[in-house]
Amino acid sequence: MFLDRFWANTINGLSYGSIYALVALGYTLVYGVLQLINFAHSEIFVIGVFGVYFTFLALGFQPGQTPNVPLAGIIANLVLAGAVGMILAGVAAVILERVAYRPLRKRNAPRLAFLITAIGASFVIQQVFRITRGSNPEGTIRLLPPEPLFRIFGAPVTNLQVIIILAALALFVVADTFVNRTRLGRGVRAVAQDPATATLMGVNRERVIMITFLLGGLLAGAAALFYLMTIPQGAVFNGGFLLGIKAFAAAVLGGIGNLRGALLGGLILGIAENYGQSLFGGDWRDVVAFVLLVGVLMFRPTGILGESLGKARV
Amino acid sequence: MSLLQLSDVNVAYGRIQALRGISLTVQEGQIVSLIGANGAGKTTTMKTISGLLGLQSGSMTFDGEDLTKVRADLRVRKGICQVPEGRGIFPGMTVLENLDMGGFVRSDRRSKEFADDQERAFTYFPRLAERRHQVGGTLSGGEQQMLAIGRALMARPRLLLLDEPSMGLAPQFIQQIFRVIEDINREGVTVLLVEQNATQALGLAHQAYVLETGEVTRSGPGSELLADPTIQDAYLGVS
Structure with a gap:
């Protein structure tokens, strides 16, 4: 049974893993620069999810209806919704940093204060969605139904999976190139490795922090689009909770602070939980993911590729 | 003055x-x-x-x-450029990347002058030239100090x-x-x-x-x- 579904699970895992990876990048970027686990990042993702969902509504798509629009139109609408989700999540992340974290930084608050603030911010955003939109998921809007495009070793690969995996990889390459090849990206790395010296090189640390949150938010917004394409009933106030924890686990698994680690961790986690589900049943899906995390950390405490935008080379 | x-x-x-x-x-x-x-x-x-x-x-x-x-x-x-106590080399960046960071504030980073300034650091400290692709964290204390000075000069x-x-x-x-x-x-x-x-x-x-x-x-x-x-x-x- 497991072997029969091996390739299907692998492809499905890569597709889910791409979503984890995009969210994990946000955790890892912020951790790299501030050594802060931004627990509110999962809610930044949810803001992206609602941004995408409301764009669908605004474009005239209704829950439960199959859209009667040609493929090119569907793609254009998806891109538009994704862009809105990215911008909203990106701006929300920057505002979160301004409102929640910067005041603490100005006061040299201890690290625990940041952590508690992050958890608090996470609750606040979650509850705002619960109060304004209720506890039930929004109605299902599916723009692009999954259809098998081709087969790999007999396993069908759907249009959604192809789009998600390729788009996520493309976004990763953009983020990686930004951090490693551009002037501003070098500033981000410099702040991650040694903030005081980075300042002495003329790097504006506050701007670097803002850009880091913005980039993490943009990627979470893109992940939100792919998430809603895969799970169209997923727009709900607490939809970021488990996904956020898994993405965080993925970041730790790959080596937190390390961009390539976040990608690798996300993909491995996605694949592993699909294998686990296939081997032990659906109830064990999440268990397998976290047992894997614990197992890896026992042997490699800094994750698969090692920690930090600094110490290990990104 | x-x-x-x-x-x-x-x-x-x-x-x-x-x-x-x-x-x-x-x-x-x-x-x-x-x-x-x-x-x-x-x-x-x-x-x-x-x-x-x-x-x-x-x-x-x-x-x-x-x-x-x-x-x-x-x-x-x-x-005003400071070479900090303890050198402050970026450990995950190569010698060249560290020098590049030194010139972070410059807008002529693709110019010949910029490359010349990098070469000048290597003239001052030939040991760095041999290690230009090595990451900072693996340099010896003396080499890190040389790099820190060379890096500060990059900002002119x-x-x-x-x-x-x-x-x-x-x-x-x-x-x-x-x-x-x-x-x-x-x-x-x-x-x-x-x-x-x-x-x-x-x-x-x-x-x-x-x-x-x-x-x-x-x-x-x-x-x-x-x-x-x-x-x-x-x-x-x-x-």
């Missing part, structure tokens, strides 16, 4: 008063040394000038302009702040570092040098200041302080 002027500067870490009414002047083109024991306030003075620390009271001008309200990263653009500073460049280095590196400091100065860069190695620091200083528990207790031309018996007694290990 005076490039940097500190008047009656007070700096505190919380309740601990680190600098008490420091006044010092750095003339353009000079090498000025600050000597003193551990905890005398040398590094605090450097960090105050580069902007990593704010001052409680007093004034600080650079090229006649008030510096106290200028953000640290913008002071680099004005030409008017005033170079050197904090304990000889600390923890083997003697042959120390000689080389001090030779390069003089070369850099001859090329027109003003140098403010903090050192525990007082003999060397006073030997090349046009002007020197002695710091004790956050106060300037002596000042004068380097050669004069070097010849002073009380200074010799306290800082030079000569009895």
Whole structure:
């Protein structure tokens, strides 16, 4: 049974893993620069999810209806919704940093204060969605139904999976190139490795922090689009909770602070939980993911590729 | 003319008063040394000038302009570059990338001048040239110090702040570092040098200041302080 579904699970895992990876990048970027686990990042993702969902509504798509629009139109609408989700999540992340974290930084608050603030911010955003939109998921809007495009070793690969995996990889390459090849990206790395010296090189640390949150938010917004394409009933106030924890686990698994680690961790986690589900049943899906995390950390405490935008080379 | 002027500067870490009414002047083109024991306030003075620390009271001008309200990263653009104590090499970046970071504020980073400046760092420190693709964290202490100085020069500073460049280095590196400091100065860069190695620091200083528990207790031309018996007694290990 497991072997029969091996390739299907692998492809499905890569597709889910791409979503984890995009969210994990946000955790890892912020951790790299501030050594802060931004627990509110999962809610930044949810803001992206609602941004995408409301764009669908605004474009005239209704829950439960199959859209009667040609493929090119569907793609254009998806891109538009994704862009809105990215911008909203990106701006929300920057505002979160301004409102929640910067005041603490100005006061040299201890690290625990940041952590508690992050958890608090996470609750606040979650509850705002619960109060304004209720506890039930929004109605299902599916723009692009999954259809098998081709087969790999007999396993069908759907249009959604192809789009998600390729788009996520493309976004990763953009983020990686930004951090490693551009002037501003070098500033981000410099702040991650040694903030005081980075300042002495003329790097504006506050701007670097803002850009880091913005980039993490943009990627979470893109992940939100792919998430809603895969799970169209997923727009709900607490939809970021488990996904956020898994993405965080993925970041730790790959080596937190390390961009390539976040990608690798996300993909491995996605694949592993699909294998686990296939081997032990659906109830064990999440268990397998976290047992894997614990197992890896026992042997490699800094994750698969090692920690930090600094110490290990990104 | 005076490039940097500190008047009656007070700096505190919380309740601990680190600098008490420091006044010092750095003339353009000079090498000025600050000597003193551990905890005398040398590094605090450097960090105050580069902007990593704010001052409680007093004034600080650079090229006649008030510096106290200028953000640290913008002071680099004005030409103040600090080689921090402990070198501050970016451990995950290669030698070339570290040099590149040194020129972060420059807009001509793809130009020939920029490449020439990188080559100049390699001329000063040929060892770095052999290691240009090696990551900073794997360099020896001496090599890191060379890289830190080379990196600071990439910003084309008017005033170079050197904090304990000889600390923890083997003697042959120390000689080389001090030779390069003089070369850099001859090329027109003003140098403010903090050192525990007082003999060397006073030997090349046009002007020197002695710091004790956050106060300037002596000042004068380097050669004069070097010849002073009380200074010799306290800082030079000569009895």
